[in-house]
Amino acid sequence: MTFAVVVFPGSNCDHDAExxxxxxxxxxxRFVWHKETSLGDVDVVVLPGGFSHGDYLRTGAIARFSPIMxxxxxxxxxxxxxxxxxxxxQILLECGMLPGAMLRNRDVTFHCEMVRLRVERVDTPFTxxxxxxxxxxxxxxxxxxNYFAPPETIAELDxxxxxxxxxxxxxxEVTEAANPNGSINGIAGITNAARNVVGLMPHPERACxxxxxxxxxxxxxxxxxxxxxxRGTVGVGAR
Amino acid sequence: xxVDPAVLERHGITPGEYERIVRLMGREPNLTELGMFSVMWSxxxxxxSSRVHLRTLPTEGPRVLQGPGENxxxxxxxxxxxxxxxxxxxxxxSFIEPYxxxxxxxxxxIRDIFTMGARPIxxxxxxxFGRLDSRQTRRxxxxxxxxIGGYGNSIGIPTIGGEVMFDDSYAGNxxxxxxxxxxxxxESLVRGRASGVGNPVYYxxxxxxxxxxxxxxxxxxxxxxxxxxxxxxxxxxDPFMEKLLLEACLEVMATDAVVGVQDMGAAGLTxxxxxxxxxxxxxxxxxxxxxxxxxxxxxxxxxxxxxSQERMLLIVKRGRExxxxxxxxxxxxxxxxxxxxxxxxxxxxxxxGRVAAEIPNLALTDEAPVYQRPFAPPAGRATLATIPxxxxxxxxxxxxxxxALLGSPTVASKRWIYRQYDYMVRTxxxxxAGMGAGVVRVKxxxxxxxxxxxxxxxxxxxxPRAGARLALAESARNVxxxxxxxxxxxxxxxxxxxxxxxxxxxxxxxxxxxxxxxxALDIPITGGNVSLYNETDGRAVLPTPVIGVVGLIEDASTxxxxxxxxxxxxxxxxxxxxxxLGGSEWLATVHGLLRGVPPALDLAREGALIxxxxxxxxxxxxxxxxxxxxxxxxxxxxECCFDSGGIGAAVDVPAAxxxxxxxxxxxxxxxxxxxxxxxxxxxxxxxxxxxxxxKSVGVPAARIGRTGGAAIRIALAGxxxxxCALAEAEARWGDSLAAGxxxxx
Numbered sequence: 001m002t003f004a005v006v007v008f009p010g011s012n013c014d015h016d017a018e019x020x021x022x023x024x025x026x027x028x029x030r031f032v033w034h035k036e037t038s039l040g041d042v043d044v045v046v047l048p049g050g051f052s053h054g055d056y057l058r059t060g061a062i063a064r065f066s067p068i069m070x071x072x073x074x075x076x077x078x079x080x081x082x083x084x085x086x087x088x089x090q091i092l093l094e095c096g097m098l099p100g101a102m103l104r105n106r107d108v109t110f111h112c113e114m115v116r117l118r119v120e121r122v123d124t125p126f127t128x129x130x131x132x133x134x135x136x137x138x139x140x141x142x143x144x145x146n147y148f149a150p151p152e153t154i155a156e157l158d159x160x161x162x163x164x165x166x167x168x169x170x171x172x173e174v175t176e177a178a179n180p181n182g183s184i185n186g187i188a189g190i191t192n193a194a195r196n197v198v199g200l201m202p203h204p205e206r207a208c209x210x211x212x213x214x215x216x217x218x219x220x221x222x223x224x225x226x227x228x229x230x231r232g233t234v235g236v237g238a239r
Numbered sequence: 240x241x242v243d244p245a246v247l248e249r250h251g252i253t254p255g256e257y258e259r260i261v262r263l264m265g266r267e268p269n270l271t272e273l274g275m276f277s278v279m280w281s282x283x284x285x286x287x288s289s290r291v292h293l294r295t296l297p298t299e300g301p302r303v304l305q306g307p308g309e310n311x312x313x314x315x316x317x318x319x320x321x322x323x324x325x326x327x328x329x330x331x332x333s334f335i336e337p338y339x340x341x342x343x344x345x346x347x348x349i350r351d352i353f354t355m356g357a358r359p360i361x362x363x364x365x366x367x368f369g370r371l372d373s374r375q376t377r378r379x380x381x382x383x384x385x386x387i388g389g390y391g392n393s394i395g396i397p398t399i400g401g402e403v404m405f406d407d408s409y410a411g412n413x414x415x416x417x418x419x420x421x422x423x424x425x426e427s428l429v430r431g432r433a434s435g436v437g438n439p440v441y442y443x444x445x446x447x448x449x450x451x452x453x454x455x456x457x458x459x460x461x462x463x464x465x466x467x468x469x470x471x472x473x474x475x476x477d478p479f480m481e482k483l484l485l486e487a488c489l490e491v492m493a494t495d496a497v498v499g500v501q502d503m504g505a506a507g508l509t510x511x512x513x514x515x516x517x518x519x520x521x522x523x524x525x526x527x528x529x530x531x532x533x534x535x536x537x538x539x540x541x542x543x544x545x546x547s548q549e550r551m552l553l554i555v556k557r558g559r560e561x562x563x564x565x566x567x568x569x570x571x572x573x574x575x576x577x578x579x580x581x582x583x584x585x586x587x588x589x590x591x592g593r594v595a596a597e598i599p600n601l602a603l604t605d606e607a608p609v610y611q612r613p614f615a616p617p618a619g620r621a622t623l624a625t626i627p628x629x630x631x632x633x634x635x636x637x638x639x640x641x642x643a644l645l646g647s648p649t650v651a652s653k654r655w656i657y658r659q660y661d662y663m664v665r666t667x668x669x670x671x672a673g674m675g676a677g678v679v680r681v682k683x684x685x686x687x688x689x690x691x692x693x694x695x696x697x698x699x700x701x702x703p704r705a706g707a708r709l710a711l712a713e714s715a716r717n718v719x720x721x722x723x724x725x726x727x728x729x730x731x732x733x734x735x736x737x738x739x740x741x742x743x744x745x746x747x748x749x750x751x752x753x754x755x756x757x758x759a760l761d762i763p764i765t766g767g768n769v770s771l772y773n774e775t776d777g778r779a780v781l782p783t784p785v786i787g788v789v790g791l792i793e794d795a796s797t798x799x800x801x802x803x804x805x806x807x808x809x810x811x812x813x814x815x816x817x818x819x820l821g822g823s824e825w826l827a828t829v830h831g832l833l834r835g836v837p838p839a840l841d842l843a844r845e846g847a848l849i850x851x852x853x854x855x856x857x858x859x860x861x862x863x864x865x866x867x868x869x870x871x872x873x874x875x876x877x878e879c880c881f882d883s884g885g886i887g888a889a890v891d892v893p894a895a896x897x898x899x900x901x902x903x904x905x906x907x908x909x910x911x912x913x914x915x916x917x918x919x920x921x922x923x924x925x926x927x928x929x930x931x932x933x934k935s936v937g938v939p940a941a942r943i944g945r946t947g948g949a950a951i952r953i954a955l956a957g958x959x960x961x962x963c964a965l966a967e968a969e970a971r972w973g974d975s976l977a978a979g980x981x982x983x984x
Contacts, residue, residue: 009486009570010479012395016666019682033569049664051393054479110388110659112672141392141661206666211680211795213663213671 001225002028004042006072006088008063009034013049013085017205021046024208025221034066044081044224045072047088049141049203059102059144060087064095073097081125081224082197086142089189089199098192098199099157100149106182110143114213115180117188117202118168121161124191125227126198126220135172136165136216138202140180145201147183147190154184165189165200242267250277256608263602271540271588271596275603278453278506278544279513282771285607288737289769292750300763302726308518310354310431310502312765313423314727316791318684321428323357324420326365326692326731326787328770332473333415337382341415342390342476343548348419349396350502353485354551356429356492357421360665361679362391364401364417365692365731365785369410371648371979379413380980386476387417388659393478394485398660399668400677401692404869405648406827408696411775416731416768418692418787422681429492431501432518433554433580438498440512440525440578443567444484444550446533450474451507451546480549487570488551494566496559503550509543509603511552512578513586516600519554524587525578527595539588539595554580614743623701626820626835628902637873637909637960640829644870644910645877645968646975647828652881655977674882675800675865676721678792687795689723691788695869696781697822698837703745704752705837707784711756712845712914713868714788719849720864720917722799722856723790728757730767730786735779737771745782746771753784759842760849762788792857799856801865802883806947808862809926810879810890813848814916815939816872818895818907824869825910840914847936848915860929861919871910873961875918877951877968887965889952890944905955920946 003021007014014031021029032039034052039045052063063069069091076082076097084092092098105111117138119130130136149157157163165188169178174186181201189200204217247257250273260268260276268276282288298306304321305313311325329344345362352359364387369376391398396419433440451474491497499519501511508530516523527542537545553574555563560576567574581587586603588596599606634640644650654673662672669687670678676691693714699706715725730753735742757764773780792798803810820826821835855861867875872892880888895908921929926942933940944952951968953961 010393010482012393012482012664016664019666023682035569050395051479051482054393054477056479109385110392110661112392112661112663113658139663141663143392203663206663208666211669212666213669 001228002030002042003044003046004032004039005029005046005048006068007031007033008050008052008066010052010054011048011050013203013205017046017048020205020208021221025218027225032068034068037067037071039071039075043228045075047084047091049086049088052087052091060091060094063091069095076197079194079196083126084199085203085205086201089201090144092197092199097197098190099153100147102144103146103148104144105146111180112139112141113180114139115202116168116170116178117165118172120166121164124164124195124198125224127164128223128227130219130223133172135168137214138204138207138217140202142201145181145183147187149184157190160193162191163187164191164198250274251281252277256280259608263606264598269596271543272598274540274544275509275596275598278509279603280607284506284510286769287608288610288612288771289746290609291611292747295750296754296764297757298763298765303763303765304425305428305765307766310351312727312729313355313428314765314789315425316681316686316688319425320681321423321425322420322688322789323352323355323423324418324729324789325351325766326416326418326729326785327768328731328733329415329417330412330733330770330773333383334379334413336473337379338386339473339475341383341386343474344415344417345387345390346476346478346481346548347504348417349394349481350504352419352421353488354431354500354502355423356427357423358489359396359419359421360667361420361677361690362396362398362417363677363690363692363787364398365694366401366403367409367414367696367783368405370405370407373410376410377980383413383415384656384659390476390478392661394482395664397662397664397668399662399679400672403653403656404696406696406781408781412773412780414733414780414783416692416785418729420688420690420789429497429500431515432499433515433521433523434498434519436521436580436582438557438580439555439560439576440523440580441553441555441563441574442530442577443553443572443574445477445480445547446531447542447545448533448547449537449541449545452541452544474546474548476548483570483572484549484551487567487572491563491566494562496556496562498554498556501552503552505546507544507546513600513603515552515554516586517604522581522583522585522587522600523578524581526589526592528591529575529577531573531575539590543588612737612743613740614747615740616744617741623834624836631830634829634903634906637905638963640825640906640910641873641961641963642968642971643828644824644874645972647824648976648979649824650870650874651975652973653976654973655980669795669798670721670800674802676717678721678798680795685794687792687798689718689721689790689792691717692785693717694783694785696783697827697833699749699782699784700833701822701835702837703748703782705840707749707752708756708840709837709914710784710786711753711760712840713866714786715760715762715849716866716917718788718790719852720799720866721790722797722853723792724853725760725762725788725790725849727765728762728786728788730764730784732769733773733780733783733785734771735774742779749782749784756842760846794857797856797859799861799864801878802863803879803886803888803920803946804862806886808920808946809923809942810888810944810946811919811921811929811940812892812916812943813851813919813933813938813940815913816892816895816908816911817913818911819913820903820907820911823871823910823912825871825906838913845915847938848917851933851936851938852917855929855932860925861921864917864919867916867918868912871912873909873953876953877972879918880951880965881969881972885949885965886946887948887950888944888946889948891954891957892943894956905960908955909953909960
C-alpha cells in the first residue's frame with residue numbers, strides 16, 4: 001500500500017505525515033512535488049499541513065493552482081481516498097473538493113494544543129476502523145481553522161451526514177469552551193458527497209506514537225488501509 | 240582628516256577609528272567603503288567592547304565540533320550526528336516594530352543554523368518585558384509573541400520552550416533572544432568560508448531592497464525619543480521565502496557542490512563577503528549590478544549595507560554551477576553568480592565593472608578595533624546588598640503571598656504565549672511546551688536533546704558575577720531535570736551602554752562568572768551573541784546574560800517533565816532550602832524591592848546534583864523532576880501539581896537551614912530562591928534507593944511528602960503554612976497572564 005504525500009513549497013508537515021505513515025504505521029509513503037502532473041502508482045493521497053505558498057493571501061488559495069492538483073482531483077473522482085490535514089483541508093476547500101471556507105480563529109490568535117475530537121461517521125475510508133462517538137485526543141496547530149459555510153451548506157452537510165469530526169469536551173459533548181477556533185457546530189472535519197475525500201484541521205499524523213503524547217491518530221491511517229484492503233481498490237492511482 | 244565629522248558621526252565612527260581605517264587602507268575611504276567599515280566595526284558585528292572578555296570563556300571539550308567564530312556552534316551527539324545551536328538577540332528592532340522585529344530575529348537565527356548544513360528542529364525564546372500595567376508593554380508583548388509564532392509556525396520549526404520575565408527596566412527596551420538548534424551529519428558540517436581562487440560566488444534568495452540599512456549600527460546605539468524614526472532600519476520577514484531557502488540550501492549542501500555558505504544577516508552583503516573571504520584567507524570580488532534588486536537606482540552603498548532578509552551567499556565549486564542553479568530553480572529562487580573568489584585577500588566591489596570599493600577583508604573583520612573599556616563597580620553596592628527590614632511594611636501571611644506569586648506574570652503559566660507557537664510540528668517534541676525543559680527526540684536514533692534558556696536579571700543586577708554563575712547553573716539544572724546531561728552552552732549577553740564604566744563592570748563580572756561556572760560544570764560555550772546599548776534615555780536594562788544549555792538524553796524514553804504523573808508518589812527534595820530572599824520574586828512581588836545578595840552557589844554541589852538527576856532519570860528511578868527557581872520551593876511544588884489533571888501534594892519540610900533572612904520567618908523557607916534544588920517524585924518502592932543514591936554523591940535529600948489530594952499543603956516543621964485548593968491555585972497561575980494581556984487594551 002502506497003501513500004502519496006504531496007509537497008507544496010511551504011508544506012511543513014510533509015515529513016511528519018511521511019514519518020507517521022512509514023515509521024509509525026509501517027506503510028510505504030512517497031513525496032510528490034507540487035509541480036508534478038502525475039501522482040504515480042499510489043493508493044492514498046495526503047495533502048499535508050503547512051503554509052503551501054506562504055498563504056499570505058488566503059490559506060490554500062494559491063495551492064489550488066499547483067499542477068499536481070488536477071491529478072489529485074482526478075484521483076478523487078475515480079474514488080481514490082484523499083486526506084487533507086490542516087492546510088491540506090484548507091486547500092481542498094479552496095479548490096472546491098469540499099464545501100465551506102476557513103476564517104481566522106475566533107480570538108485571532110494561532111492555537112497549538114491537544115484537543116478532543118468526536119468521530120461522527122465511520123462510513124469514510126479514514127474513519128472506518130473507529131467507532132461512532134469515539135473521542136480521539138489529537139493536536140491542532142492553526143490560525144485559520146474557524147470552519148464557516150452558509151446555513152444551507154451546513155444543513156446539507158448535516159442532512160447527508162458529512163460531518164466526520166467535531167471538537168468536544170471531556171464528556172464528549174460539543175460545547176463553546178471545547179471549541180478551539182469558533183467553527184460552526186464544532187465542525188473539525190468533513191467529507192465529500194462520495195465520502196472518499198476527508199478534510200480535518202487537527203493533525204492525526206502528530207498523534208501516532210505514545211512518545212509524542214497520543215497515538216489516537218493512528219486510527220485514521222489504519223482505517224484507510226483496512227478500507228482499501230476490504231474494497232480491493234488498491235492501485236486506483238495507476239489507472 | 241578631510242572627511243566631514245558629521246558624516247563620521249552619522250556612521251557611528253569615532254575620529255580614532257577613522258584614523259585606523261586610513262592606516263589599514265593606506266588612503267582615505269570613499270563613502271561606500273566608509274559605510275562598509277561602519278557596519279562591520281559596529282559593536283553588533285565586531286564585538287569591539289566585549290571581545291577581550293569573551294576570549295576568557297572555555298570553548299573546548301571532547302564533544303565540541305565547532306566553537307565560536309562560525310555561524311553557529313556544534314557538539315557531537317553520537318550516531319554520527321552533530322547538534323548545531325546558537326542564540327541571538329533582536330532586542331532593538333523588537334522595540335521599534337515588535338512583530339517584525341521578533342519575526343526577523345527568528346528568521347536570522349534559523350539561517351545561522353541551516354547555513355551550517357543542519358536542519359533546524361527546535362526554537363526557544365528568552366523574552367523580557369516591562370510591567371503589564373503599561374499599555375505600550377502589552378502592545379509589545381502581543382506583537383513579539385505573534386511575530387515569533389508567525390515566523391516559526393509558518394516555516395515549520397517548533398518553538399518548544401523558553402522563558403519570560405517582567406521587570407520595569409525592560410519597559411523601554413524589551414529583550415527578544417531567540418535560540419535555534421539543528422541536526423546535521425557530523426562529517427558534513429558546512430563552514431562560512433570561501434576558498435578556491437576562481438570559484439563562483441552566488442547570491443541566493445530574496446531580492447535586495449533599501450530595508451535595514453544600518454540595522455547593525457542601530458543595534459549599537461542607545462535609544463531615545465527619536466528611536467521611532469528608525470523604523471526603516473527594521474526589516475520585514477518573509478518566512479515562506481526562508482522556508483524555500485532552507486529546503487533549497489539543504490538540498491544543495493547535500494550535493495558536495497558547495498565550498499562555503501554564509502547568511503546575510505547584520506551588515507548584509509558586506510558581512511557575508513568579507514567574513515567568508517577572511518575566514519578562508521582569500522579575496523572576494525563581486526559586481527553589485529548583478530545583485531537582484533527590488534528597488535530602482537540603488538547605489539553600491541545601499542546594496543552593500545542593505546539588511547533585506549532571507550538572503551544567502553554561497554561559494555560554489557567551479558564546474559558545478561548548473562547543478563546548483565537547477566536546485567534553486569526547483570524552489571523558484573534566484574541563484575545568481577555575482578562574483579568569484581580571488582587570491583588577493585581584497586573585498587572588491589564593482590558596479591557594472593567599475594570598482595566602487597576595495598578593502599582588505601581582514602581590515603573589515605580581524606582588524607576591527609578591540610577596546611579594553613574602563614570598568615568600575617557602581618556606587619552604592621553596599622546599600623544594595625542589604626534588605627531594609629526595618630523600613631519595610633509587614634509581609635503578608637504565606638498563604639496570601641503564595642497566591643500573589645502564582646499570579647505574578649514572571650511566575651504565572653505562559654500558556655497564553657506558547658499556545659500561539661506550534662511546538663509540535665516535526666513530531667519530535669516529547670516534553671511539550673510549558674511542561675519542563677524543551678525536549679526533542681532525534682529521529683533515527685534512540686536519543687533526545689533537552690534545552691533550556693535562563694537568566695535572572697535581578698541576581699545579575701545585585702551581583703553580576705554571581706548572577707551569571709546562577710544563570711548557567713539554572714539552565715544546566717533545567718536540562719538535567721529533563722534527564723539530560725549538559726554538553727554545551729550558548730550565551731546571549733544583554734547589557735547597557737559599555738561606554739559607561741559601571742555597565743562595563745557588570746559585563747566583565749558576568750563573563751568572569753560565566754567562565755567560572757562553565758569550567759566547574761564542564762560545559763563549553765560554543766558561541767553566542769552580545770547585545771549592548773540596551774538602554775532608553777540613559778536607563779539600562781537589568782544585566783541579563785541569557786544562557787542556553789543543551790543536554791543529551793541517551794534513551795529518549797527516560798525524558799522527564801516537571802509534572803507529578805500520578806497520585807501516591809513520594810516527593811523528595813534534592814538540595815536544601817537556605818531561606819535566601821535576596822533578589823527574590825517574593826521581595827519584588829510582595830514588597831516591590833530589588834535588594835539583597837543573590838543566593839550562594841556551590842558549583843561542586845550543583846555538579847553533583849546535575850549528575851544525580853541524570854543518573855536517576857536514566858535508570859528510571861524518578862517519575863518527574865522540577866527545579867526551584869522564581870518563587871522558591873512553594874511555587875516549585877505548586878508547579879509540579881499544575882497541568883497534572885488535579886494531583887495535589889502534601890509536604891512537611893524542615894525550616895530553612897540558614898538564618899540569612901530569619902526576620903522574614905517562614906517566608907524565607909517557602910519563597911527563598913536558594914540554588915541547587917529540585918523536587919522529584921519517586922515510586923514508594925524506589926524511595927530508599929533514591930535517598931541512598933543522593934547520599935552517596937553528597938547531595939542532601941529528604942522525603943518531604945506524597946502526591947495526591949485536591950490541595951497543595953505545605954507544613955514547616957509540622958506546622959501548616961499553606962493549605963490551598965489546587966483548583967484555586969491553578970486558576971490563579973493559569974489565568975493571570977492572559978487576563979493581564981487580553982483583558983486590557
